[in-house]
Amino acid sequence: MSDPVGGAVGLPPPFEPQPAPPHQAPALAPTRPVYDGKLSELYGIYLRHLLLMVLTLGWSRFWGRTRIRRYLWNHMAVLGDRFEYRGRGIELMVGFLIVLAILAVWAGVIWAVWHFGLHDRAVPGVDIVNLIFVSIALIGVPLAYVGQYSGLRYKLSRTRWRGIRCAMEGSSWSYGARATFLNFANAMTARLLTPVVSVNLARPRIVHARVGTQGFDFAGNVGDIYGRYVGFYFLNILAWGVAIGIAAAALGGVIERAGFGQEEIKALGDLGRLRTILLIAGAAFGAYILFGVMILPLRCWWRAYLYRYLVSHTRAGNVLFTTGISTRQMWGYLVLNYLIVLLSFGLGWPWVMHRTLRLIANELWLYGAPDGSAIGQPLDKGPRFGEGLLDMFDVSGI
Amino acid sequence: MSLGPSAIRGRYYDGKTADVREVTVVATPGEVILRDVANAALVARWPIVELGVLGDSEHEAVPLLVRRNEEARLAIDDAEQRRALGASVPEIARLGAQRPSTAGRLLQFSVGLAAAVALFWVALQSGSDLLAPLVPNRLQARMGEGVYAQLVGQRPLCQGEKGLTALNHFVSQLAVAGGYDGPIKVRVVKDGPINAFTLPGGILILYSALIDRTADGNELGGVIAHEIGHAVHYHPIKGLVRQYGTEQILKAITGGYSEIGTLGSGGTILLALRNGRAFEREADATGVSLLEKLGLRADGMSRFFEELLKIEPHDPAAVAGIWSDHPPTAERVAATRRPPIGAPDFTDAEWQAIRTMCR
Numbered sequence A: 001m002s003d004p005v006g007g008a009v010g011l012p013p014p015f016e017p018q019p020a021p022p023h024q025a026p027a028l029a030p031t032r033p034v035y036d037g038k039l040s041e042l043y044g045i046y047l048r049h050l051l052l053m054v055l056t057l058g059w060s061r062f063w064g065r066t067r068i069r070r071y072l073w074n075h076m077a078v079l080g081d082r083f084e085y086r087g088r089g090i091e092l093m094v095g096f097l098i099v100l101a102i103l104a105v106w107a108g109v110i111w112a113v114w115h116f117g118l119h120d121r122a123v124p125g126v127d128i129v130n131l132i133f134v135s136i137a138l139i140g141v142p143l144a145y146v147g148q149y150s151g152l153r154y155k156l157s158r159t160r161w162r163g164i165r166c167a168m169e170g171s172s173w174s175y176g177a178r179a180t181f182l183n184f185a186n187a188m189t190a191r192l193l194t195p196v197v198s199v200n201l202a203r204p205r206i207v208h209a210r211v212g213t214q215g216f217d218f219a220g221n222v223g224d225i226y227g228r229y230v231g232f233y234f235l236n237i238l239a240w241g242v243a244i245g246i247a248a249a250a251l252g253g254v255i256e257r258a259g260f261g262q263e264e265i266k267a268l269g270d271l272g273r274l275r276t277i278l279l280i281a282g283a284a285f286g287a288y289i290l291f292g293v294m295i296l297p298l299r300c301w302w303r304a305y306l307y308r309y310l311v312s313h314t315r316a317g318n319v320l321f322t323t324g325i326s327t328r329q330m331w332g333y334l335v336l337n338y339l340i341v342l343l344s345f346g347l348g349w350p351w352v353m354h355r356t357l358r359l360i361a362n363e364l365w366l367y368g369a370p371d372g373s374a375i376g377q378p379l380d381k382g383p384r385f386g387e388g389l390l391d392m393f394d395v396s397g398i
Numbered sequence B: 001m002s003l004g005p006s007a008i009r010g011r012y013y014d015g016k017t018a019d020v021r022e023v024t025v026v027a028t029p030g031e032v033i034l035r036d037v038a039n040a041a042l043v044a045r046w047p048i049v050e051l052g053v054l055g056d057s058e059h060e061a062v063p064l065l066v067r068r069n070e071e072a073r074l075a076i077d078d079a080e081q082r083r084a085l086g087a088s089v090p091e092i093a094r095l096g097a098q099r100p101s102t103a104g105r106l107l108q109f110s111v112g113l114a115a116a117v118a119l120f121w122v123a124l125q126s127g128s129d130l131l132a133p134l135v136p137n138r139l140q141a142r143m144g145e146g147v148y149a150q151l152v153g154q155r156p157l158c159q160g161e162k163g164l165t166a167l168n169h170f171v172s173q174l175a176v177a178g179g180y181d182g183p184i185k186v187r188v189v190k191d192g193p194i195n196a197f198t199l200p201g202g203i204l205i206l207y208s209a210l211i212d213r214t215a216d217g218n219e220l221g222g223v224i225a226h227e228i229g230h231a232v233h234y235h236p237i238k239g240l241v242r243q244y245g246t247e248q249i250l251k252a253i254t255g256g257y258s259e260i261g262t263l264g265s266g267g268t269i270l271l272a273l274r275n276g277r278a279f280e281r282e283a284d285a286t287g288v289s290l291l292e293k294l295g296l297r298a299d300g301m302s303r304f305f306e307e308l309l310k311i312e313p314h315d316p317a318a319v320a321g322i323w324s325d326h327p328p329t330a331e332r333v334a335a336t337r338r339p340p341i342g343a344p345d346f347t348d349a350e351w352q353a354i355r356t357m358c359r
Helices: A039-055 A061-074 A089-117 A128-157 A172-188 A194-207 A222-257 A262-267 A274-294 A296-312 A327-343 A349-363 A388-393 B079-088 B090-096 B102-134 B137-151 B161-177 B208-213 B217-232 B235-254 B258-293 B300-311 B316-323 B329-336 B348-356
Strands: A076-078 A081-085 A159-161 A164-168 A209-211 A314-316 A319-323 A364-367 B008-013 B020-027 B031-036 B042-047 B051-054 B064-067 B073-075 B185-189 B196-199 B203-207
Touching: A039 A061, A039 A349, A039 B102, A039 B235, A061 A076, A061 A081, A061 A089, A061 A349, A076 A349, A089 A128, A089 A388, A128 A159, A128 A164, A128 A172, A128 A194, A128 A209, A128 A388, A172 A194, A194 A209, A194 A222, A194 A296, A222 A274, A222 A296, A274 A296, A296 A314, A296 A319, A296 A327, A327 A349, A349 A364, B008 B079, B020 B079, B042 B064, B051 B090, B079 B090, B102 B235, B137 B196, B137 B203, B137 B235, B161 B185, B161 B217, B161 B258, B161 B348, B185 B208, B196 B217, B196 B235, B203 B208, B203 B217, B208 B217, B217 B235, B217 B258, B217 B300, B217 B348, B235 B258, B258 B300, B258 B329, B300 B329
Parallel strands: B185 B203
Antiparallel strands: A076 A081, A081 A159, A159 A164, A164 A209, A314 A319, A319 A364, B008 B020, B008 B073, B020 B031, B031 B042, B051 B064, B064 B073, B196 B203
């Protein structure tokens, strides 16, 4: 699959002009972030984190996460200046405990309703524990979005560049409501609203982010990307149809060639038989290969396009951003990284983080330089604690 | 001591704006002086007693020099120059610390991690053996009822009073002989599958299809004795504790990521199944020995297993191997085979009452 905007390695992608900038034109000298972390050093930090996790039954995760962030942040530099991460493990733990306490209160309320209102029986076979878990799962969906935004706010507030704190404005609750509504509407319309969701959730995250007093602007419009998405959408359906057709034909061919009779096909229903186990494993592997070859590259093609669009329509004062991330690189980011983590039982996480930061450093281009003297410290210092919701309801990673 | 104006260079951030100034750094006995590289203008004078280092050389590529209670920072990119400054000003010696050796740390933490996992595993095995009998009966029964509601739900129970009395009398005898001090009750669920199981809190579930399948009271007695074997060893509660513990350790070493959890649950299930096979062997052995201890017929268990083999010649447990929660049936037949001696497990009248209790 060709990549229309993919740039050669080491060269910046073509500059995509944006709507007329409100202030002075940027200097068109491109630079890239520099990442100089070493995988072995990252593994040293990660293995210690895992060791402490086992010894403390997971309670050291707040400090482990903080250490890893300190390493990653400080090994990434923009315009020659490294980032700093100044978060503390205790802040993450307190954030988690606060959310835990709130959930305990919530569970208490559910119990009170069940006990006093429903007289200890809501639905036959459903006990109070089921009720509490179901209710938490239900509120967990919107709260995960709230947690993503407030988690980003926390991380930015603990991030410094040239000694200046970053920040995030806006309400995480309004973001959570927006994200819940948009994702629900998208699910109800067979995902035809994906560009609306992508642009409208990216916008608040971009325009509310700040480096000190320097804000970001986003000039993206849903209409710009809808044509490409519709093409992707129907190609995707076609690819699924072809993949299922190939799978059915292949399965039929295998059954015919192996000379399976009616009785043997019936006998395959016996899950204990070795041949059934091997056949299921073979079919799963074949389906994965088919899915990997036909569906995922298409998805990566769309995602690469979306990322390029979002990045190239973002600016921070004089600084313009662009990326030439290709379908192949997106495959490495989305699929290969996933497989690394999955097949290594999580031990591949440092490698994935390392690969991701290298990708950012290779593929993010900045045009122009900020006027440092015009960027001041932000007035607020950010939240006192952080990421409780993210820790509770989301796969927060690092 | 002075290092000379050209010796050390750094990037100075004033903490008020995002401006950067290239500076030279000169350490004197009382202070560190920063001057602009371009015009030698004085940028800052930081008293040594107020200096601090942000970060460390293990995590930060460039630990920063700061003046306490100020937002300004100084970054000295060159590690040698940081070391030289750290050496000349003992208060900030940390600034010049060497990066720890990676190979040594990797080895140290890998070995530590493997040892911790092994230790946790051993603690879980022996800890569950030790703690399971200490879990209060009330709590065990509550957990058992929860599992019962999930597994059996609202399915009808057989209410034949004489049959139930006979069964409960039999299990009480075995439980006492096995030293089990909690209450133990039998519930007979109408119809299939051909199965029986024991839940925490001494709740013993028999399906009527199993009773229909047994040839005589001694075969049924063998099956029940096997279940009592589970109860007296607290297998249900031990199984729950081990599965929970295994999930926790897996969560800890994989970082608790949900995708890993999905894959990891496969490993947890395998471990639970391994526990299952060990528990089944122990329950078989205990069941037979309890019957012998009471002077009852102990040949029923192996005969029942032989019946199962007749129904299912391709023994799923033997084919599935490590995927099976039971040992191969042929192995169980061999391990539990006993001569047909002793008093019958149930009298004729009791057996008749049990056979008809679901009608």
